[in-house]
Amino acid sequence: MSKNILILKGSPRQQGNSNVLADQVAEGARQAGAQVESITLHGLDIRPCDGCDSCVETGVCVLKDDMQPLYPKLLAAHALVLASPVYWFTYSAQLKTCIDRWYAVWNYRKDLFKGKPVGIVLSYGDDDLHSSGGINAIHTFESMFRFLQADIIGIVHASLDGVGDALKHPDLLEKARQLGGKLAG
Ligand SMILES: Cc1cc2nc3c(=O)[nH]c(=O)nc-3n(C[C@H](O)[C@H](O)[C@H](O)COP(=O)(O)O)c2cc1C
Numbered sequence: 001m002s003k004n005i006l007i008l009k010g011s012p013r014q015q016g017n018s019n020v021l022a023d024q025v026a027e028g029a030r031q032a033g034a035q036v037e038s039i040t041l042h043g044l045d046i047r048p049c050d051g052c053d054s055c056v057e058t059g060v061c062v063l064k065d066d067m068q069p070l071y072p073k074l075l076a077a078h079a080l081v082l083a084s085p086v087y088w089f090t091y092s093a094q095l096k097t098c099i100d101r102w103y104a105v106w107n108y109r110k111d112l113f114k115g116k117p118v119g120i121v122l123s124y125g126d127d128d129l130h131s132s133g134g135i136n137a138i139h140t141f142e143s144m145f146r147f148l149q150a151d152i153i154g155i156v157h158a159s160l161d162g163v164g165d166a167l168k169h170p171d172l173l174e175k176a177r178q179l180g181g182k183l184a185g
Contacts, residue, residue, distance in 0.1 A: 003034040003184050006077035010084030010095030012042040013163055017123035020166040021156055021176045022083035025119055028180025029079075036180075037073065041094040046070075049100040059108030067101045074105055079117045079183040080150070082141065086124035089133025090140065099144070106148070113150035119179045122157040123166065129157060154179040 007026055011018045019040075026036040044066040054062050061067060074080075082099075084091035106112055120141055124132030134157055145152050156176045160166050166173065 003029075003078040004076055005029050005034045005036045005079045005081065005180075005183055006073055007036060007038040007081040007083060008095065008098060009038060009040045010042075010082070010092040010098075011040075011123075012092075012094065013085075014040070015163050016085065017158070017160040017163070017166040018083040018085050018121050020164065021121045021123065021158075021172065022081060024173045024176035025081055025083075025121060025156070025180040025183070028177030029184040030180070031177070032181040032184035034079075034180075034184035039070065039073075041098050046094075046097050046101060048097050049103055055104035055107040059104065061101060061104035063101070067098070067104075070098070071105045071108075074102065075109065075112060077116070079119070080113065081119040081121065081179075081183065083121035084137065086122060086126075086132050086134045086137060089136050091122070091137040111149070113145070113148040116150045117153045117183050118145055118150050119183050120152060120155040120157075121176065121179075122155070123160045124157070125159070125161040127159055132159065153182055 029036050047063050084095045122134045124134045126132035129135045
């Protein structure tokens with residue numbers, strides 16, 4: 001059975017670096033036989049979690065917005081990819097707002113991501129993972145997926161600034177394609 005891979009993109013830039021790399025992950029995964037769906041979070045109506053805790057009782061989020069169609073996709077995914085630019089020393093608000101809303105689906109099914117492979121894609125303007133703050137995003141993802149008992153099987157990250165800069169680095173594109181293949185395997 002082919003794997004079903006969900007990619008959540010946290011950049012507002014359609015042709016941005018994290019999107020270019022995420023598309024390569026998708027390409028690698030498709031070549032390895034997976035079905036891939038990529039979702040650009042920017043522009044969706046995803047409101048911040050209001051902490052009402054209704055979902056603790058019901059497993060259902062009271063906020064009726066674009067997270068609702070995303071919940072079944074999160075449940076159905078065999079593997080997950082989170083792609084984001086580094087904004088202010090961590091991942092983007094677009095991605096954070098979406099992840100906060102996982103609270104409802106986690107209350108619905110606590111083993112939602114258990115044993116699932118996860119890939120991470122990060123791009124940042126500063127020189128390296130530490131000065132850029134990319135390391136903070138990675139620490140958060142590691143804590144989150146340890147808690148959810150999912151396995152981060154690969155992280156593709158790079159110092160890239162202008163739109164499309166990722167396309168100038170064939171080695172990086174290849175690394176992203178390989179991550180896709182691994183997620184599909
Ligand atoms: C609002 C904003 C905040 C940023 N904050 C950081 C930062 O904290 N560290 C960093 O290295 N780069 C920062 N950058 C640069 C982006 O991370 C960099 O341009 C990245 O490659 C953009 O990814 P994208 O093309 O996928 O959108 C910031 C850019 C913006 C627009």
